[in-house]
Amino acid sequence: MAQSLQITAASLDPALLDLPWDVPLEEWPAKVLAALPRGISRHIVRFVKLSGRVIAVKEIGETVAYREYELLRQLGRIGVPSVVPVGVITGRVDREGEPLEACLVTEHLQFSLPYRALFSQSLQADTATRLIDALAVLLVRLHLVGFYWGDVSLSNTLFRRDAETFAAYLVDAETGDLHQHLSPGQRSYDLEIARVNIIGELMDLQAGEFLEESADAIAIGEMLVERYCDLWTALTDVEMFDAHDRWRVAARIDRLNDLGFDVGELDITTDVDGTSLRIQPKVVDAGHHSRRLMRLTGLDVQENQARRLLNDLDTYAADQDRQGEDEEFVAHDWLTTVFEPAVRAVPREFRGKLEPAQVFHELLDHRWYLSEQQRRDVPMTEAVASYVSTILPGRPDERAVLGVDTEALPVLLD
Amino acid sequence: MATVTFDKATRIYPGTERPAVDALDLHIEDGEFLVLVGPSGCGKSTSLRMLAGLEDVNAGRILIGDRDVTDVQPKDRDIAMVFQNYALYPHMTVADNMGFALKIAGMPKAEIRTRVEDAAKILDLTEYLDRKPKALSGGQRQRVAMGRAIVRNPQVFLMDEPLSNLDAKLRVQTRSQIASLTRRLGVTTVYVTHDQTEALTMGDRIAVLKDGLLQQVGTPRDMYDTPANVFVAGFIGSPAMNLGTFPVLDGMAQVGSAKIAVPRVVIDGFKPEDKNSVTLGFRPESLDVVAVETPDSLQVEVNIVEELGSDAFVYGSLLDQTGKPSQNISSGAGDAQIIVRVDPRQVPKMGSTIHVRMRPNEEHLFRAGTGERITTV
Numbered sequence: 001m002a003q004s005l006q007i008t009a010a011s012l013d014p015a016l017l018d019l020p021w022d023v024p025l026e027e028w029p030a031k032v033l034a035a036l037p038r039g040i041s042r043h044i045v046r047f048v049k050l051s052g053r054v055i056a057v058k059e060i061g062e063t064v065a066y067r068e069y070e071l072l073r074q075l076g077r078i079g080v081p082s083v084v085p086v087g088v089i090t091g092r093v094d095r096e097g098e099p100l101e102a103c104l105v106t107e108h109l110q111f112s113l114p115y116r117a118l119f120s121q122s123l124q125a126d127t128a129t130r131l132i133d134a135l136a137v138l139l140v141r142l143h144l145v146g147f148y149w150g151d152v153s154l155s156n157t158l159f160r161r162d163a164e165t166f167a168a169y170l171v172d173a174e175t176g177d178l179h180q181h182l183s184p185g186q187r188s189y190d191l192e193i194a195r196v197n198i199i200g201e202l203m204d205l206q207a208g209e210f211l212e213e214s215a216d217a218i219a220i221g222e223m224l225v226e227r228y229c230d231l232w233t234a235l236t237d238v239e240m241f242d243a244h245d246r247w248r249v250a251a252r253i254d255r256l257n258d259l260g261f262d263v264g265e266l267d268i269t270t271d272v273d274g275t276s277l278r279i280q281p282k283v284v285d286a287g288h289h290s291r292r293l294m295r296l297t298g299l300d301v302q303e304n305q306a307r308r309l310l311n312d313l314d315t316y317a318a319d320q321d322r323q324g325e326d327e328e329f330v331a332h333d334w335l336t337t338v339f340e341p342a343v344r345a346v347p348r349e350f351r352g353k354l355e356p357a358q359v360f361h362e363l364l365d366h367r368w369y370l371s372e373q374q375r376r377d378v379p380m381t382e383a384v385a386s387y388v389s390t391i392l393p394g395r396p397d398e399r400a401v402l403g404v405d406t407e408a409l410p411v412l413l414d
Numbered sequence: 415m416a417t418v419t420f421d422k423a424t425r426i427y428p429g430t431e432r433p434a435v436d437a438l439d440l441h442i443e444d445g446e447f448l449v450l451v452g453p454s455g456c457g458k459s460t461s462l463r464m465l466a467g468l469e470d471v472n473a474g475r476i477l478i479g480d481r482d483v484t485d486v487q488p489k490d491r492d493i494a495m496v497f498q499n500y501a502l503y504p505h506m507t508v509a510d511n512m513g514f515a516l517k518i519a520g521m522p523k524a525e526i527r528t529r530v531e532d533a534a535k536i537l538d539l540t541e542y543l544d545r546k547p548k549a550l551s552g553g554q555r556q557r558v559a560m561g562r563a564i565v566r567n568p569q570v571f572l573m574d575e576p577l578s579n580l581d582a583k584l585r586v587q588t589r590s591q592i593a594s595l596t597r598r599l600g601v602t603t604v605y606v607t608h609d610q611t612e613a614l615t616m617g618d619r620i621a622v623l624k625d626g627l628l629q630q631v632g633t634p635r636d637m638y639d640t641p642a643n644v645f646v647a648g649f650i651g652s653p654a655m656n657l658g659t660f661p662v663l664d665g666m667a668q669v670g671s672a673k674i675a676v677p678r679v680v681i682d683g684f685k686p687e688d689k690n691s692v693t694l695g696f697r698p699e700s701l702d703v704v705a706v707e708t709p710d711s712l713q714v715e716v717n718i719v720e721e722l723g724s725d726a727f728v729y730g731s732l733l734d735q736t737g738k739p740s741q742n743i744s745s746g747a748g749d750a751q752i753i754v755r756v757d758p759r760q761v762p763k764m765g766s767t768i769h770v771r772m773r774p775n776e777e778h779l780f781r782a783g784t785g786e787r788i789t790t791v
Contacts, residue, residue, distance in 0.1 A: 042501050061578060101581055148468070155501065180428055185467045189488040199518050200503060208505030218518055 009087030015051045021092050024100055025059045035402035047108060047402045054108035054400055055086055062090050062102040064174060069104055071173040078145050081138060082170040083109055109169055110399055111355045112158035117401045119210045128220050130166050134159060136227035138168035139194060141286050148186045150175030152194035154201045162302035163361045191228055195221045234259060238280045243270060249279055260303045262288045296331035301357035308361050338380060345384045350392050352399040363387050416569040418442040418602060422474035425460050434460045436626040437474060445600040449617035451607055457626040458606045459574055465604060466572055467491050478569055494568035496576060502547040502555055509543040512561040533564040536598060556588055571596060571603040589616060610650050622646050644785035647695045647778055653727055653753045654746025659693045659782050667692055670712045670732040670740050677790045680779055687783030695778035698727060698753040701770040711769040714752055716762050726758040
């Protein structure tokens, strides 16, 4: 029976209709492609140009496509860092009328980096550690909202620079499930999958000579388990103390804020005679600093970038002797006189290299180095000029890193 | 290798009243390939995840061999979730792709090599062991992914809809590979699918679930020939069985325009909830097209003919004495529809009326009140 092409999307970009859906994804012409995909994928995936942006198109079974689309939408709604689904295309047929696989379309995450790209850029030796940290945070956040991933790995994650660290985004939700709560069994199995996958991926990088033979892949994989458990404990553990030590409630909240989490709900109970208190965070939300920065300046940036920017804002308030003033006013002035001029000083041709907040983070670092070197307080304008002429030109464009030089390997192709 | 036992295993999700899996009793023999099948929400995946340790067991126990694993962590259960992750690493050799999990576990190199070579022999991958996955075909890459599970020598293989994200061609190919491979290995396998064809073709035995309750467990033949209730009767078989509930008068059920004799034992066993009716099931292939005047024949108006080359099926309406379509019958084609297998060389025209007769002793009788099978012999 003849079927017609069907597009399920929250908001439809008409340009989507112009893509060659009657051609198997593998044979899409180069002119619609943004780059060839790289890395390990069990399905055929292509990066496609669409109305000035880039989308990722994955050929996949129809039910699985709808399921993943819905899961990604739910994850987006509850604020978990994940790729944004665009839509599902079904009812595809080729020119001979033979049915073609359904497609799941997602937005390409700007300025995100696949882990392979990070290793092929010969970054600092602690790259692996920083990626693991980011992945541990992501996994904890997913588990807190009841998401069982089922296939945690570096290749199912994208990384964005976040000041001196990385922020991780979930890319592939195909094996995932959203539950009300996860059982300890589910969490520990997800963690075990993550450990084995990460070690496998690092061993593969070693086999391909992208990672030094001396790096201990197993230890790095185990580090994820350790980081995850530490963070999980800090966020969820029950704490008991004497009722007189009430300051410990505030201290716990501060500690969670330091880790980048807000406490939405704290369970406080006293024992029968009221001599001891028992506290346990019930609802914690990541993004403590980025939310605060957003409220003050409207800037939407990563957590550690926000931390860095807020520090600079505090320094600014102190320098201007305005610490007693309404924070919003000071923040507004900082935004228009410090942040924006600095970021705008980046020539247009360099704007695809880093996100503005990351540029600002590097500027602060650069100014610090210059000041150290010259043993004086180098003003921002000077630091900007020096950064733009000496550092930035050497940086790669990271707005759309879609592939690195390793083979694509869809497992299921003949 | 080991047996698997669900002993009144129950899973109740927080905030729900009805158990997702309700006191499941199921014993799986050592080396057996058991398929859990049922419509979505029936509890099949939950049952598998309980066995894997990914769902809490709220009541009852789960045993692997003689060992009670109800409270054992998933990674300590000695099971393998096959195909959970079948991405291959491009820079590693096929041997390393198969054995890397053993390396992580700290197994000596020589032992890893032996296990990988043994698995490769079974998987016909020996000559590719030192190559990169790029050099393999799609089917071979799938076998490498299976090899990863095999080298671990797990007690039980678990597979949750492993074919759902493959295209149709590879699905059929992989289906037969899995079935033959697990039998060659003799590893106890629990396999979840919603597809009854997959269940019938792969399982040594099939367990059908609905609403968290085990409906029936048996060989594919058992399920097909003696379904335990109306649900199993309608679920197993493609196209599905024709089922209808008919009033019984003077020992005869009025089916469309025909009167069908109902065995004495059925009438004697009537309970108030049966309301003097019986549910009658007959498969499309249990109907023969007969001459117009044949006694006890049913009249079927032909709506659609589906020709499949070796087979042909009529999808039609069962007509009553007055020549109107009868409503109290259903089939895989929907309510008020009946399916008849016909000779592909003599297919009736659309819109025509054919006469069909049930083959003796091929009907299935169920209690109208409860849907349970009535045994007549």
